[in-house]
Amino acid sequence: MGPGLDDRATQVLRYIVEDYIATAEPVGSRTISKMMGQALSPATIRNIMADLEEMGYLAQPHTSAGRVPTGAGFRYYIDYLLARRTLARGDVDQLNRAAEEGNAPADELVRQVSRLLANLSRQTSVVIVSRPDHQVLRSVNLMRAAVDKILLVAVMQGGWVQHRLIEEEPGLTGDDLEKINAYLNELAGGLTLPQLRVRILTELRQEKAQYDAVMRRALTVGARALEDTASGEVFVEGRANILDQPEFAEDVHRLKRILRAFEEKSVIFRLLDRAMDSKAIQVSIGPENPVEDLGDISVVASGYRQGESAVGSIGLIGPVRMDYSRVIPLVEYTASLLTTMFGQR
Amino acid sequence: MGPGLDDRATQVLRYIVEDYIATAEPVGSRTISKMMGQALSPATIRNIMADLEEMGYLAQPHTSAGRVPTGAGFRYYIDYLLARRTLARGDVDQLNRAAEEGNAPADELVRQVSRLLANLSRQTSVVIVSRPDHQVLRSVNLMRAAVDKILLVAVMQGGWVQHRLIEEEPGLTGDDLEKINAYLNELAGGLTLPQLRVRILTELRQEKAQYDAVMRRALTVGARALEDTASGEVFVEGRANILDQPEFAEDVHRLKRILRAFEEKSVIFRLLDRAMDSKAIQVSIGPENPVEDLGDISVVASGYRQGESAVGSIGLIGPVRMDYSRVIPLVEYTASLLTTMFGQR
DNA sequence: TTTAGCACTCCTGTAACGAGAGTGCTAACC
DNA sequence: GGTTAGCACTCTCGTTACAGGAGTGCTAAA
Known part of the structure; x- marks a missing residue:
């Protein structure tokens, strides 16, 4: 062939x-x-x-x-x-059901889907939400979090929520906050966080900002809140599944290396990053994966999008000897599920 | 003796x-x-x-x-x-530094402290945030999360943040939301979430609610958002450390049992629950711990408080053969650190 | 009451060995 | 010429036997 x-x-x-x-x-x-x-x-x-x-x-x-x-x-x-097996009806149903869970917040939902993927594949499932900065805002809000701290809460189009703490501009009343919120939300619609930041900075240079104290305050607080970028999140589910693989269970040293890797956000990111941008599913066999220390594992991963922009990826980590014919369609379907999930909400 | x-x-x-x-x-x-x-x-x-x-x-x-x-x-x-060893100066310093990290949100902070505890003890560290309902509100906010969903964001006194999604009362404008927010915040100060709910319900029965449409709406939305109680969170750090223990590393079966346990929120809860209410540190040796399936591990845990009420606990999970003289003061100190962390913020 | 001495038990590591699985090569076969 | 039966060879794995070592319990003497 x-x-x-x-x-x-x-x-x-x-x-x-x-x-x-x-x-x-x-x-x-x-x-x-x-x-x-x-x-x-x-x-x-x-x-x-x-x-x-x-x-x-x-x-x-x-x-x-x-x-x-x-x-x-x-x-x-x-x-x-590879004879790509089509997914079992039952698996599809289960995944759909997990993704529909009505009022769970986005992160909880993702965790559930990921956990199910881990169970169905008997491997370890990993999700990264990697580009919070590419997600489009739905609304933002400043809330008082402590005597001298303010919390910025940003709700993204996909239902994802981000927080950041900022030192307070001294002396803001509740009323001030409300006004600032109203003003920020006016600016924010349809932008990503970094875009919002740029918008704020240009706005600050505009003339009218010079004369309106509240507006100026809103802008400076907003700009400050957006100074550092969010780092993204990682969910790992089904770690114990690697013990079902004889090649790992035998060898404690190998096992430890892998479990340690699961605890390092940055390593997980490196493993799944590549899959995020390519449209097709990515299979990295053993040493093909980008972490040299993990030359004995395979990664099957696919990016998921929010609208047009790639915001993360989901995948399975397991032995090179994975059942690719089963696992590839599973990951593909799950990724598409996340894409529609984030699209709809 | x-x-x-x-x-x-x-x-x-x-x-x-x-x-x-x-x-x-x-x-x-x-x-x-x-x-x-x-x-x-x-x-x-x-x-x-x-x-x-x-x-x-x-x-x-x-x-x-x-x-x-x-x-x-x-x-x-x-x-x-037990000759209780006093903590090494260096350990205390490290823990303090981890807890001070300026602008990290509460959950991030807790995770960092927990991770450090795991490293210092070479065991697996676990934190539960178990009684979100006992925490006192600082402010609440409703935000638009999707076309037909609203997100309730609650910031607690300790800096902890909770979200819940609710189906929207149809036809709320941004202005409406703002008014509702202002109104809810007026009610919320100093209450816990369930208390707020009760407050809202009595308020609804008051006469003036009958005549003010916005107020009535605010109250019904608020009441709905608080219908189900939050379930609490679990952070596990340093799973790989159990592989440093020969008694576990040898025996794959045992290992699998323990790793699986780490993946079950409810099991972790059962393990640490007992420590939450007692003032003193709790040491459960082997079969003394409340999960019969885990008769071969020990749990050293201590509750932490927010103000007067117990809101969670932190602990270490490891072999019965733990270095208690070192581990007990470590856990004690870390728990007290969390208590002051949540007190100050 | 303490302890030296000794027989005994059990684990552990090593070596020897045979069975089993699988290979590579050669020579015969179609 | 491709295919295959036959066979010698290699390597693993489980078993057995055996020696060394660590540790015990008991007895009898100090």
Whole structure:
């Protein structure tokens, strides 16, 4: 099917990858011969396997073990051989139901969907909300949070909520706040946070701002609140699932490395960042993923959008030996679900 | 020192517990004899050990292994023998610094402190914010969140923020919202959310509400927003630390059980709930903790307050063989830190 | 009451070994 | 020429045997 391999080699490769995905054990020539209905004898299969090994698609853990697909082998499988299974009706239903949960706030909803994805795939699910700055505002509000602190609350089009604390301009009354709020909301409609900031700064240079004290105050407070940009959020669900994978469960060291990675926001970001901008789903096999310390895991991820702009991505993290035919459509569907979720709200 | 044991037995028990905490291995009579400066021979120690075993404080994994403290042994140690180490200056400084981080919102701050606690103790740190309903309001605000949804944002005295989504009363303009906000804030000062709800309901029955349409609307929207109570939040930090404990790292099954527990909010709640109301720090050794499935872990936890009312608790989860002399003061201090954090803001 | 001495138990690591799975190569077969 | 049966070879894995070590319990002497 794919380039560089004849029909038989292609089939053998496919069987090996699929059996390996199912069993996590090296697969031998006898097994493949049986799978193919004895059409070819084990000896013939062995010849083909030797060829595939020479081309870099297979490897032997040791001389007299069966073959294991290499990274390249998995890559070939995914690019050319993958029979994309359609999603089970039940899975779709469950996901839809999780996304519909009426009055949960956006973050709760995302967490629920992500958790379900983790359960369905038996892998670890990760969501990043990575570009709060690309999200479009619906409304903003300043609230008193402490004697000397004000809280800026921003509600985004998708229903996402952000806060930031700012030191208070001394002496603001509740009435002042209300006026400022009204004024800010007038400016804010349809802008992103950084855009709002620019807008405020230009407004401040306008003449009328010079004469209206409240307005000036509103603008300076607003500008201050928007000085630093938000860093984004990460949700990880189903960490315990990696223990179902024999390749990780065996090896404590590996396990620790991975669990530590899950605790570092920045690492998660690096893993999923790439998927955010590309339209298609991204599969990073082992060392293909951007974190060198995690060369033994795969990431299947897809960005989701709010309207036109990419705001985050969702994905699964697991062993290289993942069931891609099942997992890829799952992630795709979930990502599209998030996109519509954020679109509608 | 403690009841029921003479001086020597007490000392032997202490040494065994401390050595076992340090090494995670059964400790033998020779080791103890050396630790005591050869004051007693191994044979004597063995006699004492046999006594301690009979009393239920020690156990042998098998004949001809050293002794291991039982749950009762640890309990005795903590109740009567624990030399509470004072906190290292450096640890205190680090914690203070983490808690001071100027403009982070409350949840971020709590997460940081918790993470640091996990690092300092090399255990898994858990915080629950368990009684959002006991926290006193500073201000509330209704914001438009979608075409047909309104977001209630409540800022608590401690700087904590809560949201809830509500279906919109049809046809509210921005102006209406502002008026409602002003009105609600007038009512809200110093109340908890459920108290506010009661207040609103009585207000609704008052005569003047009958004649003022905006007010009536404000009240009904407000009442609706407060119908369901918030469930509280959980932060877990330092999960990977349990892999540093040999007793867990060895045993995948155990590990999985614990990691799964960390993913269940309700389980975490059950583990830490008890600590919330008692003034003193709570130590649950192994099977003493309220989750029967987790009879092989210990929980050291302490509640923290906001003003007078208990609003949550913070603790460490780890093996029974924890370094209590270090961990207890750490948790105590961190809890007090949270209390002052929430008091000041 | 303490302790030296000793037999005994149990774990742990190592080595030896056979069974099993799988390979590569060669020679025969179609 | 491609395919395959046959076979020697390699490597893993589980079992067994065995020696060393750590630690105990008991007895008898100090």
